[in-house]
Every structure is written in structure tokens, then in C-alpha cells.
Amino acid sequence: MSQIRKSTLLATAFALIASAATAQSLVYCSEGSPEGFDPALYTSGTTFDASSHPIYNRLVEFKVGTTEVIPGLAESWEVSEDGLTVTFNLRQGVKFHANDMFTPSRDLNAEDVIFSFDRQGNPDNPYNTVSGGTWEYYGGMSMPDLIESIEAPDDYTVVFTLTRPEAPFIANMAMDFASIVSKEYADAMMDAGTPEMVNQAPIGTGPFVFQAYQKDAVIRYLRNDDYWGDPARVESLIFAITPDASVRYQKVQAGECHVTAYPNPADIQAMKDDPEIVVMEQEGLNVGYLAYNTLVAPYDNPKVRKALNMAIDKQAIIDVVFQGSGQIAKNPIPPTMWSYNDAIVDDPYDPEAAKAMLAEEGITELDMKIWAMPVQRPYNPNARRMAELMQEDFAQIGVNVEIVSYEWGEYLSRSRALDRDGAVLLGWTGDNGDPDNFLAVLLGCDGLENSNRANWCHQPFEDLIQQAKVLPTQEERQPLYEEAQVIFKDQAPWATIAHSVVYMTMRPEVDGYVVHPLGGHIFNQVGLK
Amino acid sequence: MLKYIISRLLTFVPTFLGVTLISFAFIRVLPGDPIIVMAGERGLTDERYAELSAQFGFDRPIYAQFWDYFTGVLQGDLGQSFVTKRPVWDEFFTLFPATLELSICAMIFAVALGLPAGVIAAVHRGKFFDRALMSTALVGYSMPIFWWALLLIIVFSGNLQWTPVSGRIDLIYYFPDPTGFMLIDSLTSGQKGAFGSAVRHLVLPTIVLGTIPLAVIARQTRSAMLEVLGEDYIRTARAKGLSSGRINGIHALRNALIPVITVIGLSVGTLLAGAILTETIFSWPGIGKWMVDSIFRRDYPVVQGGLLLIAVMVMIVNLTVDMLYGVINPKIRKS
Numbered sequence: 017m018s019q020i021r022k023s024t025l026l027a028t029a030f031a032l033i034a035s036a037a038t039a040q041s042l043v044y045c046s047e048g049s050p051e052g053f054d055p056a057l058y059t060s061g062t063t064f065d066a067s068s069h070p071i072y073n074r075l076v077e078f079k080v081g082t083t084e085v086i087p088g089l090a091e092s093w094e095v096s097e098d099g100l101t102v103t104f105n106l107r108q109g110v111k112f113h114a115n116d117m118f119t120p121s122r123d124l125n126a127e128d129v130i131f132s133f134d135r136q137g138n139p140d141n142p143y144n145t146v147s148g149g150t151w152e153y154y155g156g157m158s159m160p161d162l163i164e165s166i167e168a169p170d171d172y173t174v175v176f177t178l179t180r181p182e183a184p185f186i187a188n189m190a191m192d193f194a195s196i197v198s199k200e201y202a203d204a205m206m207d208a209g210t211p212e213m214v215n216q217a218p219i220g221t222g223p224f225v226f227q228a229y230q231k232d233a234v235i236r237y238l239r240n241d242d243y244w245g246d247p248a249r250v251e252s253l254i255f256a257i258t259p260d261a262s263v264r265y266q267k268v269q270a271g272e273c274h275v276t277a278y279p280n281p282a283d284i285q286a287m288k289d290d291p292e293i294v295v296m297e298q299e300g301l302n303v304g305y306l307a308y309n310t311l312v313a314p315y316d317n318p319k320v321r322k323a324l325n326m327a328i329d330k331q332a333i334i335d336v337v338f339q340g341s342g343q344i345a346k347n348p349i350p351p352t353m354w355s356y357n358d359a360i361v362d363d364p365y366d367p368e369a370a371k372a373m374l375a376e377e378g379i380t381e382l383d384m385k386i387w388a389m390p391v392q393r394p395y396n397p398n399a400r401r402m403a404e405l406m407q408e409d410f411a412q413i414g415v416n417v418e419i420v421s422y423e424w425g426e427y428l429s430r431s432r433a434l435d436r437d438g439a440v441l442l443g444w445t446g447d448n449g450d451p452d453n454f455l456a457v458l459l460g461c462d463g464l465e466n467s468n469r470a471n472w473c474h475q476p477f478e479d480l481i482q483q484a485k486v487l488p489t490q491e492e493r494q495p496l497y498e499e500a501q502v503i504f505k506d507q508a509p510w511a512t513i514a515h516s517v518v519y520m521t522m523r524p525e526v527d528g529y530v531v532h533p534l535g536g537h538i539f540n541q542v543g544l545k
Numbered sequence: 546m547l548k549y550i551i552s553r554l555l556t557f558v559p560t561f562l563g564v565t566l567i568s569f570a571f572i573r574v575l576p577g578d579p580i581i582v583m584a585g586e587r588g589l590t591d592e593r594y595a596e597l598s599a600q601f602g603f604d605r606p607i608y609a610q611f612w613d614y615f616t617g618v619l620q621g622d623l624g625q626s627f628v629t630k631r632p633v634w635d636e637f638f639t640l641f642p643a644t645l646e647l648s649i650c651a652m653i654f655a656v657a658l659g660l661p662a663g664v665i666a667a668v669h670r671g672k673f674f675d676r677a678l679m680s681t682a683l684v685g686y687s688m689p690i691f692w693w694a695l696l697l698i699i700v701f702s703g704n705l706q707w708t709p710v711s712g713r714i715d716l717i718y719y720f721p722d723p724t725g726f727m728l729i730d731s732l733t734s735g736q737k738g739a740f741g742s743a744v745r746h747l748v749l750p751t752i753v754l755g756t757i758p759l760a761v762i763a764r765q766t767r768s769a770m771l772e773v774l775g776e777d778y779i780r781t782a783r784a785k786g787l788s789s790g791r792i793n794g795i796h797a798l799r800n801a802l803i804p805v806i807t808v809i810g811l812s813v814g815t816l817l818a819g820a821i822l823t824e825t826i827f828s829w830p831g832i833g834k835w836m837v838d839s840i841f842r843r844d845y846p847v848v849q850g851g852l853l854l855i856a857v858m859v860m861i862v863n864l865t866v867d868m869l870y871g872v873i874n875p876k877i878r879k880s
Contacts, residue, residue: 043716051628051630052629052630059583059585059587147630150583150600155589156584156587156589228719230722230830231636231639231640232830232831232834232835233643233712233713234712254716256712256716257830258828259825259828259834260711260825260828262695263827266698266699266710267710269703270702270706270709270710272712272716422576423575423576424577425576425577425578425579425581425582425843426581428581428582428584428585428586429578429581432588442586444586445586457587463588466589466590467586467588
């Protein structure tokens with residue numbers, strides 16, 4: 017494209033944006049910069065907020081505010097009786113966005129769907145290595161082992177053949193990495209010699225059209241007037257990148273942004289008292305835990321683990337570490353997730369009984385290490401402080417705790433060792449709202465030496481979660497997961513500590529915002545009064 | 546003078562080589578594997594680890610990795626970020642104008658206030674003004690940037706609403722940014738009010754970033770002035786009946802400037818360090834925050850490339866300072 021034409025187009029685009037910005041714009045003060053705009057390349061929620069939610073759609077979607085899976089680009093889907101074939105029937109007439117380098121010549125079809133997955137799993141696909149693609153989520157969700165083939169019998173039907181039945185597969189298709197990109201755009205960019213544009217100047221089918229990104233400062237989107245679903249309620253959406261939480265508070269107070277997330281826990285009360293700020297809250301889809309090494313004595317004895325659990329004053333942790341913005345965890349999955357077993361009774365906080373239980377097992381004195389993470393996470397805002405509180409708790413029952421910590425990469429890597437010395441503080445935030453995503457990943461036998469930090473491979477538990485994974489309906493799977501939680505509680509491979517509470521703060525004129533349990537910040541149906 | 550410049554330029558070569566090696570080694574000496582950090586709590590299998598290791602070139606011997614990096618640097622290729630997958634060079638030059646613009650404003654602020662304050666304090670040595678000024682300078686020097694920035698935001702943006710809280714310009718303005726300098730781009734955009742908005746956004750970050758250099762420059766000017774004011778030729782000038790304005794402003798200040806300029810040159814490093822916090826608080830899209838994020842993510846190409854480019858910038862500033870000595874002091878120029 018000639019330089020002149022390019023600059024004319026740019027100038028037109030800028031003029032359009034300038035006029036849109038003065039019209040109804042929703043400003044979201046986001047906490048960080050996106051790594052890019054192709055969600056399949058990345059794993060962070062900040063990137064997904066800026067890419068997969070406004071710009072793209074998936075075959076199926078999570079209904080905002082729930083973990084329920086609803087039709088997206090696929091109007092319907094069928095799973096074969098043996099669970100090995102999943103057929104998606106695509107919606108017709110779905111338009112891709114256009115930008116100054118590309119105008120789509122056709123609507124979405126099966127080619128786009130196949131391309132969106134093939135580029136992630138097939139090393140021969142020309143896009144497999146574009147933008148240094150490592151396809152973390154595709155690999156992390158075991159897609160390479162699970163997907164045998166993807167075929168298109170016609171333009172609007174896509175058939176996934178799986179290597180084994182897997183119930184969470186449908187929910188996986190609603191995850192960010194499964195966003196559908198345009199094959200036509202990818203081909204055009206490859207021909208133009210700029211394949212990285214698929215990531216930098218994204219084209220999707222979503223409710224907002226990407227307009228511009230000024231690195232580390234502002235991201236701008238315009239409403240997609242050709243959107244196949246309910247159109248966005250505001251004409252433009254602006255992400256003002258504001259990394260500091262105190263500054264985000266000031267900005268929402270001054271009216272420089274309408275919505276913001278991740279407030280400082282210490283500011284929440286003041287925000288609630290401010291008539292100019294609305295605070296919304298919901299339990300996060302996460303869990304913070306202390307994982308014992310169940311392969312090493314005396315932690316290989318469930319009674320010892322149980323006794324230690326009874327010595328932890330979880331309420332004090334909620335008050336001090338979470339400053340109230342958390343709730344005590346009794347199960348390994350959060351209460352907002354289906355199959356959460358609320359009938360389970362948490363271990364009581366009873367140091368005397370704990371001491372007696374340890375004595376019964378022949379332990380009167382014990383030296384123990386607790387690993388404290390060096391980073392902040394929603395499920396554990398201050399691991400060092402948490403470890404110190406546990407140190408005091410355990411001292412009461414004759415257990416001397418030494419707190420150890422490593423740099424984050426070292427921490428993650430060393431804590432995987434089967435012969436690890438000590439119990440590890442860690443946690444997890446759910447990906448797809450499926451209990452399998454917690455129970456199998458964190459406590460299943462396949463996770464040994466990896467994400468299963470308790471090194472706990474307990475056959476009765478494993479049998480239940482493996483069985484539940486292949487059953488087709490939620491009703492059939494639920495009792496198995498509930499039973500698995502009973503076994504978990506009885507065996508106590510972890511001390512379950514807390515689920516964080518997620519807070520969103522916004523101006524009173526913001527209308528229709530719903531806190532999403534999967535953690536994304538979604539503005540498709542948000543308006544301004 | 547030309548010979549002087551060439552000799553100074555030659556010292557660039559070993560420094561550049563040293564910085565290339567140190568920037569490469571620095572991030573690798575830190576514990577923490579970028580692949581493990583990238584995988585996070587999820588973790589990854591050994592096979593996947595090996596695949597990624599090969600993709601990033603970590604499976605090759607360290608000297609081979611350095612050689613690749615070094616030959617890349619010589620060809621102007623600093624590699625691409627592990628995280629954003631974009632070339633380091635592009636990212637740096639997208640962000641650097643924002644840091645430079647803020648640093649220049651902060652330096653102008655620091656010099657414009659610090660120099661006269663130091664001169665006045667020296668002239669009124671021991672009097673109330675001197676003491677008040679030097680105590681204020683000490684407070685300014687000791688002020689934690691983070692706290693100072695939030696205090697200013699709460700007072701001027703929150704309570705008085707005189708300045709915006711953060712960012713570089715109001716969101717309603719949007720125009721091409723050919724230079725990356727918001728003051729210039731807003732002027733050339735032709736959009737009404739854009740320049741004023743850019744200036745308003747610069748006020749608080751400039752004050753915050755300029756505070757420490759301001760204090761240092763004021764104190765340095767004062768002590769250099771005091772030294773010069775005690776010299777014989779000043780006494781002679783006084784005896785000859787020159788006005789005190791002429792003595793202080795021309796005879797004394799010009800000679801006192803040499804150490805002050807050294808301090809200004811050295812403050813560039815301080816400014817870049819201060820920019821890290823200032824940029825984070827004021828959501829200023831510069832290189833400070835970019836570097837810090839990259840260190841935490843063990844984004845090797847960004848850290849090593851960014852360090853190298855910053856070092857080169859500092860070297861250029863120091864060279865310029867050396868040149869300025871020559872301009873101010875003919876003795877240096879001739880030697």
C-alpha cells in the first residue's frame with residue numbers, strides 16, 4: 017500500500033475515533049498491558065480482557081456472570097454416544113471485522129474454525145511458529161492428546177474427533193484460547209509478509225472492533241455494528257492502562273474512568289462509603305492452599321495432616337492476610353462452581369485436639385518447613401504473612417516451622433519435586449468452570465511432579481474423577497465430584513485456606529455490569545446511564 | 546576539540562562491549578527460568594519444557610547464545626520479547642520518547658529551580674532563606690517517590706481537581722504520534738485543547754520525577770558557589786566595585802557550573818531509575834515500567850536489549866556533558 021494511501025486511511029480512522037471518543041465511550045481503567053491480541057498465544061487474564069472478550073467469539077461461550085456454556089459461533093452441538101465425536105453446527109451470516117489492511121470477502125465458515133485450532137496443534141501449519149507461538153493453553157488443556165482430527169463435512173459443520181471421551185471438552189471450547197480467528201485474514205497477512213499482524217491488528221467476530229493500541233497507555237475499540245448477537249451498548253470502549261491500584265481509585269473518583277478492577281483491600285471500605293463509587297463483589301473462582309508432601313513421613317499419614325489442619329486459625333488469615341476480602345475454604349473447589357459439596361464440615365480450629373491427635377500418632381515435637389510464595393496472587397495476597405501466622409499456630413502444638421522461599425520460577429520448579437522437604441503454599445484460578453479443572457489438575461495422579469504439589473495419588477479419589485470426566489451430563493458427573501470432595505476432606509492432602517473475593521468498582525452511571533466468576537472483565541452489554 | 550571528541554568516542558568501544566556482556570550475563574545470573582515462570586502454577590511436562598527450551602535456544606551452550614546475541618546486536622537486531630513476541634528494538638523506540646519527554650521536563654524543572662535556589666542560598670549563606678532552602682532540599686531528597694506522587698495526586702487531582710490523575714493526555718484526544726513526544730504531536734495534531742491537556746498531564750509527573758534532582762542540584766550549586774565566592778578573584782572583583790549581580794551571576798556562577806553540570810549528567814541515571822516508579826504511578830507508557838515487568842517475567846531479550854540501549858543513552862548524555870565542559874571552561878577545551 018502506498019504511503020500516501022496508508023496515511024489517508026489512518027487520518028480517516030483517527031478522525032472517526034476522535035468523534036467516537038466524544039460520543040458515548042466507556043472507559044475501563046485496566047491493571048496492565050496486554051501481551052498481544054491473539055488470545056491463543058497468551059495465558060494472562062489482562063490479555064484476555066483486551067482481546068478475546070471484546071474482539072473475538074468462540075464456538076460456545078460462558079454466559080456472562082455464570083459458568084454455564086451457551087451457544088456462540090456454533091448454534092448447536094451434538095456429542096456422539098461413545099463421546100468420541102463432537103459436531104458443531106455453525107451460525108450463518110457472521111461477519112468478520114475489517115481494518116485498513118483487510119476487508120473480508122466472506123462470512124465465517126468451517127475453514128476459520130479448523131484454522132483456529134490447526135495452527136495451534138499442527139507444526140506444519142504456517143502459523144504454528146508465527147509470533148513465537150507456544151500455544152500454552154492449547155497444550156495445558158491437553159488438546160494435542162485429546163483431538164484426533166477436526167473435519168468440515170460442509171461449510172457450516174465442524175466435527176471434532178477425540179481420542180477419548182472427555183466431558184469438559186465443550187467448556188474448553190468456550191475458553192479464550194479457543195477464540196475463532198479469520199483464516200482469510202491470516203492468509204492475506206501471510207501473503208503480505210506480515211503474519212504477525214494477526215496478533216497486533218486483530219480481526220475477529222466480536223462485539224467490538226479493535227481500533228488502536230498505544231503501548232502501555234490506551235487501547236481503543238469501536239462498536240461492531242454488524243455484530244451477530246446483541247450489539248454493544250456503547251459506541252466505543254477504551255482501556256486506560258493504569259497499573260497502580262491507588263491511582264485507579266483516584267481515577268474512578270475523579271471520573272476519569274467508569275469501571276476499574278483489583279482495588280487495594282485497604283481501600284474497599286472507603287470506596288463503599290463513597291456515594292460516587294459502586295462496589296460489586298463475588299467469590300473468585302480460585303483456591304489458596306497449603307499442600308503437604310504426602311510421600312514423605314510423617315505427612316504420609318492422613319491423621320498427621322488432619323491434625324495440622326486443625327491447628328490453623330483460618331479466620332485470622334482471612335482477617336490479616338486478605339483483610340476481609342476472602343472467605344474460608346473448606347473444599348478444594350470454590351463455592352461458585354457446580355458440584356461444590358456444601359454438606360462437608362470443615363476441620364474445626366482446635367489446637368488442643370490437634371496436639372492430642374499428633375500425640376496419638378507418636379509425635380510430640382516436629383520440625384517442618386513451610387514454603388511461602390514470593391509473589392502476590394488473588395488466592396494469596398501475602399504468602400509470607402500467611403506462613404508467619406501458620407508458624408505461630410503450629411508452635412502451639414509443638415511443631416516448629418521454618419519458612420522458606422525462592423524466586424518465583426525456582427519456587428514453581430523446586431516445589432514439583434517428589435522428595436520435596438516441606439509443605440507448599442500455592443493456589444489455583446479456574447479456567448473453564450469445570451470441577452475437573454481443579455480436581456484432576458491439582459489432585460489427580462497425572463499431575464504428579466507437576467501441578468499436583470501434594471504428590472497425592474489416591475486411587476479411590478482418582479477413580480471417581482476419571483469416571484466423572486467421561487460421563488456426558490452434569491447431572492451424572494455431579495455426585496461423583498461431591499463424593500471425591502468427601503474423600504479429599506478425609507485424606508487432607510492440603511489445608512484448604514481461602515477463596516478470594518473479587519471486587520469491581522465503578523461509577524454510579526455504569527449500567528449492566530456483571531461480575532464474571534471466571535474472572536474476565538466483559539463490557540459487551542454494559543451501558544452508561 | 547575534534548581530537549577530544551574522537552578520543553571520547555573511542556572510549557565508547559570497550560564500554561559498549563562490557564555493557565553487552567554484562568547485560569547478557571545479568572539476567573541469566575538471576576535465579577528463575579523464563580519457561581517455568583511463563584507456565585506459572587499450571588506447570589508443564591518435561592517434553593514440553595525441552596521443546597520450548599529448543600525454541601528459545603536455551604539448549605545451546607551459553608557462549609553460543611552470547612555469540613548469537615552479540616552478532617545480532619552488531620546488526621541492530623536485539624531479538625524479540627518472549628512475552629509480547631515483538632522486536633525489542635520496536636518496543637524500546639515506541640516507549641522511549643515518553644520517558645525522554647518526561648525526563649527532559651523533569652530536568653528543566655530541576656535546573657530552572659535548583660540553580661537559582663542554590664545561588665541565592667550561597668549568597669545568603671547562614672541566613673533564614675539559606676537554612677529554609679537547604680532543609681527543604683533535604684526533605685525533597687529523602688522523599689519516597691511513591692508517597693510523594695500519591696500525595697500530590699490526592700491533593701491536586703483529587704481534592705483541588707487542578708490536574709488529571711494519570712496518563713499522557715485526555716482520552717478524547719487521539720491523533721497520529723509521529724514523534725512519540727506528546728507535546729510536539731499534540732501541537733501538530735491541530736486538535737483544539739490537545740496541547741493544553743498534554744501539558745496538564747505532565748505537571749505532576751514532572752514535579753515528582755524532578756524533585757530529587759532539584760534537591761541535588763540546589764545543594765551542589767550552593768556548595769560550588771560558596772567555594773568560588775571565597776576565591777581571590779571574586780574579592781578582587783568586589784574591590785574593583787563590580788555590582789554583586791555581576792559578580793554572582795557571571796564571575797562566580799560560570800566557574801561554579803562545572804561540578805553542577807557533572808551532577809546534572811549523573812542525574813540522568815537517577816532520572817531513569819526514578820522513572821520506573823513515576824511511570825508506574827502516573828500510568829506513563831515509558832521504558833521504566835517495561836524493564837521492571839520484563840525482569841519479573843525473565844524476558845531475557847527485553848532485559849538485555851533494554852539495558853544495552855539505556856546504557857548507550859547514558860553514555861551519549863555523559864559524552865555531551867564532557868563536551869559542555871569544554872564550552873564552559875576554555876582550559877579543558879585547550880587541553
